[in-house]
Amino acid sequence: xxxxxFAVNVTPKPGILDPAGRAVEGSLGHxxxxxxxxxxxxxxxELTVEADDEATARATVERxxxxxxxxxxxxxxxxxxxxATSSAVSHEHQVNAAAxxx
Amino acid sequence: xxxxxxxxVFPGSNCDRDTMHALSLAxxxxxxxxxxxxxxxxxxxxxxxxxxxxxxxxxxxxxxxxSPVMRAVAAFAADGGLVLGICNGFQVLAEAxxxxxALLRNASLRFAGQGVAIAxxxxxxxxxHAVDSRRPLHMPVAHGEGRYYAxxxxxxxxxxxGRILFRYVDPAGDPAEPGDRANPNGSLRAIAxxxxxxxxxxxxxxxxxxxxETILGSDDGMGIVRSLVESAARAATGSRPVEVGAx
Numbered sequence: 001x002x003x004x005x006f007a008v009n010v011t012p013k014p015g016i017l018d019p020a021g022r023a024v025e026g027s028l029g030h031x032x033x034x035x036x037x038x039x040x041x042x043x044x045x046e047l048t049v050e051a052d053d054e055a056t057a058r059a060t061v062e063r064x065x066x067x068x069x070x071x072x073x074x075x076x077x078x079x080x081x082x083x084a085t086s087s088a089v090s091h092e093h094q095v096n097a098a099a100x101x102x
Numbered sequence: 103x104x105x106x107x108x109x110x111v112f113p114g115s116n117c118d119r120d121t122m123h124a125l126s127l128a129x130x131x132x133x134x135x136x137x138x139x140x141x142x143x144x145x146x147x148x149x150x151x152x153x154x155x156x157x158x159x160x161x162x163x164x165x166x167x168x169s170p171v172m173r174a175v176a177a178f179a180a181d182g183g184l185v186l187g188i189c190n191g192f193q194v195l196a197e198a199x200x201x202x203x204a205l206l207r208n209a210s211l212r213f214a215g216q217g218v219a220i221a222x223x224x225x226x227x228x229x230x231h232a233v234d235s236r237r238p239l240h241m242p243v244a245h246g247e248g249r250y251y252a253x254x255x256x257x258x259x260x261x262x263x264g265r266i267l268f269r270y271v272d273p274a275g276d277p278a279e280p281g282d283r284a285n286p287n288g289s290l291r292a293i294a295x296x297x298x299x300x301x302x303x304x305x306x307x308x309x310x311x312x313x314x315e316t317i318l319g320s321d322d323g324m325g326i327v328r329s330l331v332e333s334a335a336r337a338a339t340g341s342r343p344v345e346v347g348a349x
Contacts (some may be wrong), residue, residue, distance in 0.1 A: 017288070019211050043160075068164055071197065073204045074251060085242065 003051045004057035005083030010070045011042035045069050046082065054081075104129040105133060105335040108145035110175070110191075112137045112166050112167025117152035117311060124314040125149070128324065132257075136167045138243050141227055147184035148175055148333035150191025152244070152309060162205065162247045163193030170200060174304045184337060185303045186330055189245055191306030192295070201305045202260065202292040203252035205245075209280060213246045218286050218295045220268040220276065220308055228333035229267065233325035236272050240320045241313035248307040250289035251294075257291055268295035270308050292341050298324065 019040040028036055034099045047064075052056035061079050070077040107130040124130035133145050137155075139189045142148060152200025155166035166172065172194070186194035188345055195201045208214055215239045217237035222230045233239070252260070259298055260266050269292040270278040270285045277292035278284035287307070296308030 017209065018207070019207060019209050019288075023211060068168070069160060071161060071204055072166070073253075074206060083287075 001052060002052060002093045003058075004049045004054055005081065006049065006058070006061045007043060007080050007082050008047070008061060008065045008069050008077055008079070010045070010065070010077045012040055013028050013074055013076050016074050025094055042075070048083075105147075105331060106131045106133050106143075106145045107331060107334050108133045108135040108142055108148045110135045110137065110148060110150050110171055112153065112155035112194075114155045114157055115153035116284050117190075117309065120309075120314075121149050121188065121311045122311075124311040124327045125331060127314055128305070128328045130331040130334065135171055137166070137171045138169045138310050139294055140148040140173050140174055141201055142171075142178055142183075145334075146211055147186070149273040149330070150175070150185070150194050151311075152189035152191060155190055155194060158190070158193075160248075160257055161197065162190060163195075163197040165189075166194045167198040168317075176200065177346050179293045179298075179303050182300065182302050182337075184330065184333055185311065186229060186326075187303075187305035189243075189309055190312065192307055193247065195303060195305045200303050201254055201296050202265075203241065203250055203293075204294060205247050205307070206249040206251050207247050208245070208249055208286070213244070214248060214286040215225055215244045216242065216286060218243050218294070219271050219273070220269045220306075221277075221285065222325075223266050224264055224297075227267065227301060227329075229326055231331040232332060237273055238267075239310075239313075239322035239325065241308045241323045243308045245287070245307055246314075248286075248287040248289065249280075250291075250293040250307075252290070253270060259294075260296060261291070262292075263299070265297040265299070266291070266293055266295075267297045267304055268293075268308070270294050296301070337340035 020041045024039045049057040065077045118184040125132040180227050192203045222233045272278045272284040311324040313323035314335040
């Protein structure tokens with residue numbers, strides 16, 4: 001078994017009113033930012049799957065994303081690999097790096 | 103003893119006791135059904151109460167949808183059993199696909215805790231036959247994600263098929279479209295409650311159980327609760343087998 005890291009990015013489908021995105025747009029003037037529009041707020045889920053191969057791991061993530069992490073009526077999702085097989089090592093590396101910075 | 107009506111208790115449900123009280127007032131024997139239960143204990147109808155099942159994480163209702171009791175509720179509904187979802191219960195039913203549409207974050211981004219007026223679009227359903235008239239019913243809403251959404255084709259078919267059960271109405275009694283103050287969350291076509299195609303599963307965002315006695319400010323919710331209890335009593339004495347367990 002190998003560990004595969006994925007991120008699932010869930011976003012509201014086109015045409016669905018996103019009031020949180022609107023609120024961000026409405027506040028841009030307070031930051032002195034101009035020229036930004038179409039703010040859409042979704043969520044990102046990162047996870048690690050133990051599987052024999054990447055195709056199997058991805059199929060598991062597809063099912064989870066389609067059935068629970070997103071609602072197909074209102075949301076779209078995109079899956080991206082992150083960290084891949086060395087996720088455990090890279091995690092440790094990040095911890096060490098963080099400790100080093102402290 | 104009255105007809106047995108189940109009230110599902112998820113971790114995070116908080117209207118289960120009030121719902122059981124309202125069912126008792128209507129003459130039913132309420133039965134608490136724990137979320138891990140795989141069978142429905144022979145009840146003649148099921149209510150999914152308000153609250154924040156499983157913390158409403160990810161999306162309101164979605165984690166509850168996959169609980170063991172919901173497998174039994176889905177089988178019960180498929181068999182013609184009466185199921186009513188109130189507030190969070192409506193969100194669970196929508197996530198489970200047992201009623202059409204989705205409940206999105208309120209357009210205001212605010213939690214809506216206020217009184218609303220709703221009108222029953224139909225008085226001939228299992229959930230509304232004891233509602234005394236088309237006059238507006240006053241009861242509270244209490245939710246952050248209650249904005250009813252479905253695509254236009256679905257909304258059109260719901261209207262055509264008479265499956266919009268309740269609408270938010272303004273003081274004149276007209277449907278309160280999104281943007282109207284009488285529409286608490288921006289629900290499309292002022293939809294406060296819907297019916298499934300078979301007519302045995304309904305969901306609504308307002309809380310009839312919180313309007314069950316005049317001392318609470320309104321007992322308008324009891325028309326809905328009594329409708330359910332009377333329909334359940336008929337189902338219990340009818341030919342349809344009542345016992346629906348895990349499949």
